[in-house]
Amino acid sequence: MVHVLEEYAKQHQVPIMQKEGMEFLLQYIEENQVQTILEIGTAIGYSAIRMATVHPNIHVTTIERDPIMYEQAIENIKKFHLEKQITVIYQDAMEVEIDGYYDLIFIDAAKAQYIKFFEKFKKNLTLHGTIISDNLDFHGLVFQPEEELSKNVKGLVRKLKKYISFLKENTEFTTLFYHVGDGISISKRN
Ligand code: SAH
Ligand code: MG
16 A cells, blocks of 8 residues: 555655665664654655554654645545544644654654754653654765755755764764665664
8 A cells, every 4th residue: 555655756756765764764663662753744644654554552743834745645644544643733843833752753854954853853852762864865965075066955965964963963862874765863862
C-alpha cells in the first residue's frame, strides 16, 4: 500500500523521505520504543503513516503549512485508517504553539529554518527525547565547492552548514550524523 504513496511522490516531485532514510528512522523508533512523535513537515503524510504503522501505540502529531499538501495528507491518513494515530496541524510550524511532550521530534521541513525549529521545539521533548533531522546532505550539495552552486542552492547549503555547526557546537545536545538517505542527524540532550 505505501508504494502507492511512493509512486505518487515520485511523479509529483514531493520530497518524501528516501527509502534508506525511512528504514533507518523506523528502526530507531522500534528499537527505542518511541511512542509520541512530533513531525515538522507532513507533505502527503508518507513518513507520518510509516512511523504510525510501526506500532498501534504510537501517536504522531505532524505540522504542515501548505493547503494542498495538508488536504492530501488528511485523505491518505483516512485511506490507511490512521486517523486515531495521526493528528495533522494545518499551520506554519513557526507560528503554532505546541504544548505536550514527545519522545521524538522529526524535523523535515524548510531547510533554512532548521535552527529555529530546533530552538522552538526542544522544550517539547521528553526527558530522554531525541530530535532527528532529515536532508542534511542535501543530495550531496553540502560537500560540493560553493562556486559550483547556483545562487538559490548556495543560500540553502549555507543555512544547512550553519545548522550542522550549530548541532556540533551545541553544549546542551550531542548529535550523531548519518550519511544514510539524504543525511540524518540524531540529537540527544546531555
Ligand atoms: N516528512 C515528509 C516530507 C516533508 S517535505 C515525508 O517524508 O513524507 C517538507 C514539507 O514541509 C512540505 O510539504 C512543506 O510544505 C512543509 N513545510 C516547510 N516549511 C514549513 C513550515 N515552516 N511549517 C509547516 N510546514 C512546512
Ligand atoms: Mg526530508
